[in-house]
Amino acid sequence: MIALVDMDCFFAQIEQLDNPQWKNKPVAVTNGQLGSTIITSSYQARAFGIHTGMRLKQARQLCPALIQAPSRPQRYAQVSRQIMSSLLAITPDIEVYSVDEAFLDLSRCQQLYFGASDIGQRIKRRVFSVSGLRCSVGISGDRTTAKFAAKKDKPDGMRVIHPALAEQTLAPELVTALSGINKGIASFLARYGIICCGDMKRVPMSVLAKRFGHLGRRIWLMAQGKDPEPLSYNVKPPKTIGHGKVMPPQTRDKNVVLIYFQHMSEKVAARMRCFHYQAECFFIAAKTDQGWLKTKTHAGFYTDDGRVIYQLCQQFLQLYWSGQGVWQVQVTALAPQQGKQLDLFTEDNQQRQQVNTAMDNVNHRYGEFTLAPARLLDKSAMPNVIAPAWKPGPGSPRDYFL
Incomplete structure (x- = not known):
């Protein structure tokens, strides 16, 4: 018995809770008062066609009465941690899936309750009692079907799909209704006539396994309500540590583009230092009218220094950018590692480490970019947002921000 707890428009709901008016x-919710892109919105806003990723200007055209709420990631992290901790009273077997979702394996504690519906209602009451927020709960025999069930009756809903009825329930649903099946996978499946989940059994599992490996075998079973993937109770090390930033459309001023790249470089570096990670390879990209300009570049040594990463960004612009309008920048550390010996043999590198340590200490105490390269000091008005893969755990909530 697997349950998925899914908070309803989590950030927006917290803002409505803290601002009763x-x-x-x-x-x-936008990324700060100056944010121009919507992170999430309340159901009342969604009724006007407003959605995540929409520009605030366009949203105001659809809903002139729209209320803009600057994001408060520390508050969201605080509430998420309270909710996730409270769920341990239901079962100790919990996988925190994201800041606003958690899987609960109820298999070992079913005898303590009076069936799936009773457990689902207890979960909802517990979440509300510790946070004052509403959630939706889906319960079934596997994680994919439970996640599907939780989405069906939002907001403030609950649906139970008995494992014996899971295949029958999923059969008429589009394969894209299942978590993890994106447009690319759906396009491949469509070539074999697989549009709905019920079509999956017409094709041998080996066809999907040959194309997608283990994931293909899992997808074949997912569509029949038999997802074999167990819950994961440990937070896995990150495969990447990255930051991206949307900028004013058609930005052609090189100095402005460099400021954004430096901003992202310093954020990536600070986050790596926070968790004692270093990286040697970095993905650097800029979105333009002609698509993404992008490259993987090597520093030649492991580093957690924003200045080094920014130098790679400068080289990237010099090699790949010819002055076209830029819409977005991205800087990502690839395959970050802990415990790597940094290059500290030169006096300059030792001084840089001391500077970074002092800067981190000040910023952790007084706020991000209290100390920073001079032209980034005004960027403190751009608060962080919570990473989709944020996991409540020990330590300060600031440790988990993007």
Whole structure:
């Protein structure tokens, strides 16, 4: 018995909770007061067609009464940690899937309750009691079907799909209704006539396994309500540590583009230092009218220094950018490692490490970019947002921000 707890428009709901005058009103959360893109929105705003990723200007055209709420990631992290900790009273077998979702394996504690519906209602009451927020709960025999069930009756819903009825329930649903099946996978499946989950059994599992490996075998079973993937109770080390930033459309001023790249470089470096990670290879990209300009570049040594990463960004622009309008930048450390010996043999590198340590200490105490390269000091008005893969755990909530 697997349950998925899915908070309803989590960030927006917290803003409405903390600002009672916004209750039942259209609210959109943006990355700071200056943020121009919507992170999430309340259901009242969604009724106007407003969605995540939409520009605030366009959203106001759809809903002139839209309330803009600057994101408060520390508050969201605090509430998420309270909710996830409280769920341990239901079962100790919990996988925190994201900041607003958690899987609960209820198999070992079923006898303590009065069936799936009873457990689901207890979960909802517990979440509300510790946070004042509503959630939706889906319960079934595997994680994919439970996640599907949780989405069906949002907001404030609960649906139970008995494992014996899972295949029958999923059969008429589009394969894209299942978590993990994106447009690319769906396009491949469509070539074999697999549009709905019920079509999956017409094709041998080996066809999907040959194309996608283990994932293909899993997808074949997922569509029949038999996802074999167990819950994961440990937070896995990150495969990447990255930051991206949307900028004013058609930005052609090289100095402005460099400022954004430096901003992202320093954020990546600070986050790596926070968790004692270093990286040697970096993905650097800029979105333009002609698509993404991108490259993987090597520093030649493991580093957690924003200055080194920024130098790679400067080289990237010099080699790949010819002045076209830029819409977005991205800097990502690839395959970060812990415990790597940094290059500390030169006096300059030792001084840089001391500078970074002092800067981190000040910024952790007084706020991000209290100390920073001079032209980034005004960037403190751009708060962080919580990473999709944020996991509540020991330590300060600031440790988990993007």
